[in-house]
Each structure stands twice: as C-alpha cells, then as structure tokens.
Amino acid sequence: xxxxxxxxxxxxxxxxxxELTAVDGVSFEVRRGEIFGFLGPNGAGKSxxxxxxxxxxxxxxxxxxxxxxxxxxxxxxxxxxxxxxxQDNSLDDRLTADQNLYIHSLLYDLPRxxxxxxxxxxxxxxxxxxxxxxxVRTYSGGMRRRLEIARGxxxxxxxLFLDEPxxxxxxxxxxxxxxxxxxxxxxxxxxxxxxTHYLDEAEHCDRIAIIDHxxxxxxxxxxxLKRQVGGDVMVVGASAAEDVARDIGERYCVDVTRADxxxxxxxxxxxxxxxxxxxDFQGRISSVSVHRPTLDDVFxxxxxxxxxxxxxxxxxxxxxxxxxxxxxxxx
Amino acid sequence: MRPARVAKVVYAIWYRETVRFARxxxxxxxxxxxxxxxxxxxxxxxxxxxxxxxxxxxxxxxYLAFMYPGILGMSILFMSLFxxxxxxxxxxxxxLKEVLVAPAPRWAAAAGKALGIATVVTLQTxxxxxxxxxxxxxxxxxxxVETLAVAAAIxxxxxxxxxxxxxxxxxxxxxxxxxxxxxLPMFFLSGALYPLTGLPGWLSALAHVDPLTYGVDALRxxxxxxxxxxxxxxxxxxxxxxxxxxxxxxLAMAAAWSFETQRS
Numbered sequence: 001x002x003x004x005x006x007x008x009x010x011x012x013x014x015x016x017x018x019e020l021t022a023v024d025g026v027s028f029e030v031r032r033g034e035i036f037g038f039l040g041p042n043g044a045g046k047s048x049x050x051x052x053x054x055x056x057x058x059x060x061x062x063x064x065x066x067x068x069x070x071x072x073x074x075x076x077x078x079x080x081x082x083x084x085x086x087q088d089n090s091l092d093d094r095l096t097a098d099q100n101l102y103i104h105s106l107l108y109d110l111p112r113x114x115x116x117x118x119x120x121x122x123x124x125x126x127x128x129x130x131x132x133x134x135x136v137r138t139y140s141g142g143m144r145r146r147l148e149i150a151r152g153x154x155x156x157x158x159x160l161f162l163d164e165p166x167x168x169x170x171x172x173x174x175x176x177x178x179x180x181x182x183x184x185x186x187x188x189x190x191x192x193x194x195x196t197h198y199l200d201e202a203e204h205c206d207r208i209a210i211i212d213h214x215x216x217x218x219x220x221x222x223x224x225l226k227r228q229v230g231g232d233v234m235v236v237g238a239s240a241a242e243d244v245a246r247d248i249g250e251r252y253c254v255d256v257t258r259a260d261x262x263x264x265x266x267x268x269x270x271x272x273x274x275x276x277x278x279x280d281f282q283g284r285i286s287s288v289s290v291h292r293p294t295l296d297d298v299f300x301x302x303x304x305x306x307x308x309x310x311x312x313x314x315x316x317x318x319x320x321x322x323x324x325x326x327x328x329x330x331x
Numbered sequence: 332m333r334p335a336r337v338a339k340v341v342y343a344i345w346y347r348e349t350v351r352f353a354r355x356x357x358x359x360x361x362x363x364x365x366x367x368x369x370x371x372x373x374x375x376x377x378x379x380x381x382x383x384x385x386x387x388x389x390x391x392x393x394y395l396a397f398m399y400p401g402i403l404g405m406s407i408l409f410m411s412l413f414x415x416x417x418x419x420x421x422x423x424x425x426x427l428k429e430v431l432v433a434p435a436p437r438w439a440a441a442a443g444k445a446l447g448i449a450t451v452v453t454l455q456t457x458x459x460x461x462x463x464x465x466x467x468x469x470x471x472x473x474x475x476v477e478t479l480a481v482a483a484a485i486x487x488x489x490x491x492x493x494x495x496x497x498x499x500x501x502x503x504x505x506x507x508x509x510x511x512x513x514x515l516p517m518f519f520l521s522g523a524l525y526p527l528t529g530l531p532g533w534l535s536a537l538a539h540v541d542p543l544t545y546g547v548d549a550l551r552x553x554x555x556x557x558x559x560x561x562x563x564x565x566x567x568x569x570x571x572x573x574x575x576x577x578x579x580x581x582l583a584m585a586a587a588w589s590f591e592t593q594r595s
Contacts (some may be wrong), residue, residue, distance in 0.1 A: 056431060056432060077434075079432055082432070086428055090425035090426055091429075094351050094354065095350060095351065103343045104429070106340065107339075107434075108432075109339055149431075
C-alpha cells in the first residue's frame with residue numbers, strides 16, 4: 001500500500017443512541033505515520049468514534065475504513081490492522097506481563113518464535129523487562145499503561161489507538177508516557193490515533209481534530225489552529241464585567257467573551273495594546289494579562305466554552321482510585 | 332477460519348482460565364471448606380435427627396452416602412456458574428475488550444472458557460474425592476476416572492449455561508440476582524439433598540428440566556455401581572448421559588450465540 005493513501009478514512013460518520021446523537025457527521029483522514037489527536041471535552045463523541053473504528057460499535061450512517069478495510073464489512077481485517085489501548089485497563093491483572101503478552105500472541109495467531117523475539121524487544125522498549133514475571137496487579141498505573149502499549153504493538157498494527165491514554169496518571173508518568181508514544185511512532189513505524197481532553201497533550205500531536213457535540217469543528221496542526229485565533233489573547237479582570245465587556249467591544253471592535261478567568265478577546269499586538277487599554281479604562285479594570293493563543297483559546301473561540309484542563313469527572317476520579325488500589329476488590 | 336487458528340484462540344482462553352484458577356488460593360480453600368461444611372454440618376445434622384425413609388437396608392447405606400454425589404454436583408454447579416460470571420467482571424474491568432477486538436472468532440473464545448471451566452471443575456472434583464471416606468464411599472480406580480469424566484461433562488454444560496447468561500447481562504448488580512434465582516433452585520431441585528421420587532407433580536416437572544438432576548444422577552450411577560445404594564439411582568446411566576449431552580450441545584450453541592452477539 002502506498003504511503004500517500006490515508007491509513008484511516010472516515011466519512012460522514014453518524015452514531016445515534018436512541019434520541020442522543022453521539023457522533024454527528026464526522027469526516028477526517030489520518031495520514032500514515034502521523035500522531036493524530038482527537039481533542040474535545042468529555043462526552044464530545046471521542047470514545048464512540050474510537051469504538052466504531054475498532055469495530056466494537058456499528059455506525060448508524062457513514063463509513064470508516066482502516067488500512068483500506070471497511071470497519072463494517074471487514075471487521076476481522078480491521079482488527080488485524082489495529083492495536084488499542086482503551087481508556088480503562090484491559091490487562092488481566094491476575095496474570096504476569098509475560099502471560100498477558102502470550103495470550104495476546106495466541107489471539108493474534110503469532111508464531112511462537114516471532115512472539116518471543118517481539119515480546120523481548122517491546123518489554124525492553126517500555127522498560128518492563130525486569131518485572132515481566134511479576135503479577136500485573138502489583139504494577140503502578142504507569143507500568144500498566146506501558147505494558148498495554150507493548151501488548152498493543154505485539155502484532156505490529158498499522159494504527160495504534162490510544163483512548164485517553166494518560167487519564168488518571170500523575171503528571172510525571174504522563175510525560176514519560178509521551179516519551180514512549182513518540183518512540184513507538186518513530187521506532188515502530190506506527191500511526192498513532194489518540195483521544196484526549198488534555199490540551200497540553202494535544203500539543204504533541206502532528207495534527208488534531210477538535211470535536212464538540214459529535215462534530216469536528218476544526219482540523220489542522222496545533223500551530224495552524226492557533227493561527228486561526230490570530231494575534232494575542234488578552235484576559236482582563238473587571239468588577240463591572242458586563243459594562244466593561246460592552247465598552248471594550250465597542251471601542252476596539254473586538255469580540256469579548258466572558259470566561260472564568262475574566263474577559264477574553266484577541267488583538268494583533270498585545271504588548272502595545274496594554275498601555276492603551278489601561279489608559280482608556282483607568283480605574284475600571286483590575287488586571288490585564290496577555291498570552292500567545294493556546295488550544296484552549298481555539299476551543300473557546302470555536303465553541304464559546306473552555307475545555308477545563310484539570311477537571312476530572314467523577315468517573316476519572318473513580319479510575320484513579322481503582323488504579324491506586326490495584327483493583328483489589330476483584331474476587 | 333483455519334482449525335489451527337481456532338485452536339489457538341480456544342487454548343488462549345483455556346490457558347487464562349486455568350492459570351488464574353491455579354493461582355487463587357482462597358478459591359481452593361473455599362472449594363474444599365464449603366462442601367465439607369455441607370457434608371458435616373448439614374449431612375450429620377439431618378441424618379442424626381430424621382429417618383431416611385426411602386433408604387434401602389444394607390451396609391454402607393446412609394443419608395451421608397446419598398448426599399455425597401449431590402455435594403459433588405453442588406460444588407460443580409457453584410464453581411461453573413461462578414467462573415462464567417467472571418465474564419461480567421471482565422466486561423466491567425476490561426479484559427473482555429482485549430478478546431472482543433482481537434481478529435479471532437468470538438465463539439472460539441467462548442469454547443475456551445467452557446473448556447476451562449470443565450478443567451477447573453475436574454480439578455475441584457479430584458480434590459473433593461478426598462472427602463469420600465467421610466461419606467463411607469470406597470474409591471476405586473475406574474470409579475474415580477468415571478466420576479471425573481462425568482464432572483467434566485457437567486462442568487462444561489453448566490459453564491455454557493453460565494456463559495449464555497453472562498453474555499446477556501450488563502451489570503454486576505444482576506450477578507447477585509442470577510446467583511439467587513438460578514443457582515439455588517437448580518441445586519435444590521437436582522436431587523442432591525433428597526430423592527426426587529416423592530415430589531409433588533409441579534416440583535417434579537421443574538426437577539426434570541434441571542440439567543443438574545441428570546448430572547447428579549449420573550454421579551450416583553458411577554459412584555454406586557453396585558450394592559444397596561443403587562436403589563436410590565433414578566435413571567440408567569445411559570439416559571443421564573444422553574440428556575446431559577443433549578443439554579451440552581444446545582447450551583453450547585446458545586452460549587456461542589450469546590457471547591458472539593454481546594454488547595461491548
């Protein structure tokens with residue numbers, strides 16, 4: 001297959017659950033060898049899309065193909081071509097790392113010698129060689145994720161799906177995870193498709209699709225998307241926020257958005273704008289800050305809402321607890 | 332799908348089931364203590380306070396001896412349904428997804444699970460044969476082999492029943508419900524604790540559709556091949572095995588369907 005063909009093709013994908021439309025006409029393509037990110041708040045339709053691509057869920061309408069195979073008509077071919085790391089751990093924690101990999105090799109029909117050589121190399125790559133004979137339930141959250149990556153790559157998939165790969169991990173482990181993901185892409189020659197609601201993670205991607213309410217609202221490299229915002233982002237604090245917002249909008253012809261941290265709007269050059277603003281609004285504003293646009297600003301501009309970065313949903317918190325306690329509640 | 336490919340998938344799930352079982356010491360402990368409690372606490376209690384009216388006369392005849400094959404059947408029932416329920420845990424906590432996204436036929440995974448359950452049940456029955464002296468049952472080589480074979484057959488059949496149910500259940504909450512509405516009636520109606528001959532018609536009808544009835548009767552057939560206890564065997568062993576075999580085939584197909592079409 002030529003490198004020029006997209007490895008993931010999605011066209012007009014729709015998935016409804018009764019009245020709810022979780023995925024509402026999503027189209028995009030993922031190029032071979034890139035790290036492609038799906039960025040959006042919880043409930044935006046990211047996991048549903050991944051489930052459709054992984055053949056676990058049928059689309060209501062539209063089509064999707066991976067490595068040229070249609071996800072509805074050729075599910076087995078698609079499953080051979082993909083590796084998946086789910087949001088929730090799918091290892092058997094009552095078995096060792098080796099045993100988990102061995103079962104995977106049987107399910108994917110790998111010859112024994114191929115499995116042995118690859119398992120050694122992959123465990124080395126994710127730094128688990130020394131713990132390979134240890135029960136997974138004794139692993140930390142980060143170790144489990146690394147083992148899942150090794151397992152997901154064991155059958156040499158063309159696309160590796162990562163569904164919220166770092167939810168529930170501490171910041172240090174998160175950044176280590178990213179080193180591993182980048183290495184996987186470079187050494188394993190794999191296309192990486194990931195979902196995240198962490199903005200700093202989306203920055204690592206080659207291209208991202210921003211998804212909201214089941215629709216792709218923007219698609220491009222992080223730099224391209226940030227350029228859409230244009231100029232610098234001003235954040236202004238004011239007690240009479242409503243009046244100040246209206247006056248700023250009228251005086252400078254800008255769109256002012258009220259966010260949690262203050263009034264936000266964009267200007268071409270923040271550094272020279274600050275003195276003008278402070279002179280014009282003397283006594284009416286309490287603080288001014290300026291920053292280069294972030295993906296959060298992109299999201300805010302496109303949807304009028306912010307993706308709050310560290311906002312953990314109750315389910316995420318449960319996951320963290322589950323990981324911290326090694327899921328000891330299982331029988 | 333090549334047969335070797337299918338065999339690998341069956342083996343993968345069988346391997347997981349047996350390795351996990353071998354490692355869990357608490358299950359080994361529970362597996363021995365529960366039947367022991369039934370035999371000693373229930374068996375002695377009942378036989379010392381009530382007359383066993385249907386018992387024939389002769390040496391070695393006692394309620395305990397009658398109950399022993401029933402307790403084997405009970406242990407097999409609990410173990411196989413409990414193991415099959417593991418599918419719901421796997422769905423809740425992840426491992427099932429590993430199986431469902433693999434390019435492997437799901438029915439083969441279900442078959443591996445059922446065979447794994449049959450293996451675990453056979454190991455369990457081997458251990459429980461050590462309790463035979465309590466029930467004054469004399470063990471012989473042929474009898475042991477036949478008992479284990481029947482145990483494996485019951486385990487496979489009930490394992491398929493468990494997979495059928497687990498494939499349809501969505502939540503852990505339903506676990507308790509199913510354990511109560513399925514396990515206990517199946518156990519009590521199987522003739523494990525009392526002969527089914529004197530039952531009222533409607534209860535007797537229910538007992539006849541309980542696959543464990545034929546399993547327990549098959550166990551009595553092979554454990555009491557001669558002597559006075561044979562009077563308490565209900566059917567010829569051929570009938571027991573034929574019904575069990577038919578149930579196994581039907582339930583295996585239903586289990587494969589249920590596992591194949593489950594929601595992920």
